[in-house]
Amino acid sequence: MYPVELTVNGQKYKVEVELKTNLLEVLRDKLGITSPKVGCNTGDCGACSVLLDGKLVKACLTNALSAQGKEVVTIEGIGRPGQLHPLQKAFHEHYAVQCGFCTPGMILAAKALLDRNPNPSCDEVKEALSGNLCRCTGYVKIIDAVMAAAKEMAGTETV
Amino acid sequence: MLDNAYFSPPNLNEVCELLAKHTGKAHIIAGGTDLMVKVNRRLMEPEVLININECGLSYIRKEEGNILIGAAVTMSEIIESELILEKLPMLAEAVKKIGSPAVRNVATLGGNLVNASPAADSATALLALGASFKLVSKNGERVVEGEQFFVGPGETVLKADEILKEISVPAQSEDEKWAYYKLGRRKADTLSVVSAAVKVKFDGEIVEDIRLAIGAVAPTPLLAKKTAELLLGKKLDDALIEEGARTAAEETKPQDDVRATAWYRRQACAALVKRLLGQVRG
Ligand code: FES
Ligand code: FES
Numbered sequence: 309m310y311p312v313e314l315t316v317n318g319q320k321y322k323v324e325v326e327l328k329t330n331l332l333e334v335l336r337d338k339l340g341i342t343s344p345k346v347g348c349n350t351g352d353c354g355a356c357s358v359l360l361d362g363k364l365v366k367a368c369l370t371n372a373l374s375a376q377g378k379e380v381v382t383i384e385g386i387g388r389p390g391q392l393h394p395l396q397k398a399f400h401e402h403y404a405v406q407c408g409f410c411t412p413g414m415i416l417a418a419k420a421l422l423d424r425n426p427n428p429s430c431d432e433v434k435e436a437l438s439g440n441l442c443r444c445t446g447y448v449k450i451i452d453a454v455m456a457a458a459k460e461m462a463g464t465e466t467v
Numbered sequence: 468m469l470d471n472a473y474f475s476p477p478n479l480n481e482v483c484e485l486l487a488k489h490t491g492k493a494h495i496i497a498g499g500t501d502l503m504v505k506v507n508r509r510l511m512e513p514e515v516l517i518n519i520n521e522c523g524l525s526y527i528r529k530e531e532g533n534i535l536i537g538a539a540v541t542m543s544e545i546i547e548s549e550l551i552l553e554k555l556p557m558l559a560e561a562v563k564k565i566g567s568p569a570v571r572n573v574a575t576l577g578g579n580l581v582n583a584s585p586a587a588d589s590a591t592a593l594l595a596l597g598a599s600f601k602l603v604s605k606n607g608e609r610v611v612e613g614e615q616f617f618v619g620p621g622e623t624v625l626k627a628d629e630i631l632k633e634i635s636v637p638a639q640s641e642d643e644k645w646a647y648y649k650l651g652r653r654k655a656d657t658l659s660v661v662s663a664a665v666k667v668k669f670d671g672e673i674v675e676d677i678r679l680a681i682g683a684v685a686p687t688p689l690l691a692k693k694t695a696e697l698l699l700g701k702k703l704d705d706a707l708i709e710e711g712a713r714t715a716a717e718e719t720k721p722q723d724d725v726r727a728t729a730w731y732r733r734q735a736c737a738a739l740v741k742r743l744l745g746q747v748r749g
């Protein structure tokens with residue numbers, strides 16, 4: 309076992325891992341943070357998406373040891389009940405959530421986009437979410453929600 | 468059990484030392500997007516891991532007429548590099564179609580090549596661009612041409628104590644035409660059914676120089692030499708394009724797999740080559 313230190317949603321943790329452990333196992337099994345989901349465990353679905361040092365990654369494909377010293381943000385890190393992130397609010401208002409399994413990953417993928425590009429086109433939103441599968445919504449509402457959140461966030465910044 | 472089997476060396480010399488010391492046991496990890504799929508599926512369990520993200524292989528620079536890319540450069544870094552967009556637009560185009568943003572953020576060019584999937588999209592573009600690869604070990608370095616690097620599915624000429632250090636690609640020039648296309652089952656996070664890349668220099672309407680590469684249609688990414696020979700020195704008219712597409716399909720040795728049948732791959736290859744040749748002719 310090897311020690312790994314990492315920050316998750318602003319809090320520091322130290323865990324013991326094996327060479328084969330991935331970041332998703334660390335988050336879910338060792339830290340009890342279960343918002344990143346195990347969809348495929350092979351990089352195909354995006355349900356495990358998190359931000360690593362601000363960049364979107366698939367936690368299932370991230371070796372835990374290579375996350376040493378890095379900063380992880382999960383959906384818990386961007387909003388909470390009563391203080392939802394504009395993306396969370398927009399997903400709620402636009403019915404972009406059905407079963408919810410893909411939602412944490414979708415919102416983090418959308419956040420990674422808006423952090424770099426606050427005013428994306430519809431095609432840019434599709435491209436940004438292209439690694440995230442949703443079995444329920446048919447995507448249209450998700451794209452609507454991201455576009456609406458972008459507008460909302462641009463508005464709050466100028467006010 | 469080794470007391471330490473995870474390393475993140477600060478320079479390439481140490482990487483080479485470790486590879487020599489743990490020959491056959493060590494796995495190099497950069498983005499991990501291929502390696503961790505195998506680990507998660509319990510297809511392999513690493514005995515020794517050498518992380519190469521900190522060892523200075525993250526550079527992109529121009530040297531004479533070549534663009535030099537360190538093996539640990541990520542796909543996102545390639546797409547965002549002004550130098551690549553300007554001097555290697557075909558590579559940028561191919562890399563944009565690899566994986567999805569989350570994968571491209573960590574997956575590296577070196578990893579895509581060393582993993583040696585016949586469907587490695589960067590390889591298709593690099594073969595057409597005439598890239599060469601620099602391999603290093605404790606005992607020195609050697610350079611191999613792109614088309615000599617791949618041996619079979621998952622197999623390259625890399626020895627157990629060697630690492631791919633750098634990819635050198637002749638800068639594209641204004642007077643060369645190029646085209647690239649990836650055919651997959653979905654747009655993102657998918658392995659190619661077929662991919663094809665072509666770079667041509669015309670003398671008027673005559674093909675003066677051409678490199679055509681096709682992915683996912685043979686045990687290794689394929690440089691279509693017979694097709695290039697056929698087209699060389701001739702006027703690229705409709706009849707020649709048809710013949711080129713047929714020849715290219717004949718050069719392939721495709722396989723049935725979960726993504727497509729060999730029959731389909733041959734048809735798709737001919738169609739793609741026809742389309743790309745039409746595009747470069749303009
Ligand atoms: S669980 Fe990681 S991409 Fe599906
Ligand atoms: S809401 Fe069910 S998978 Fe997206």
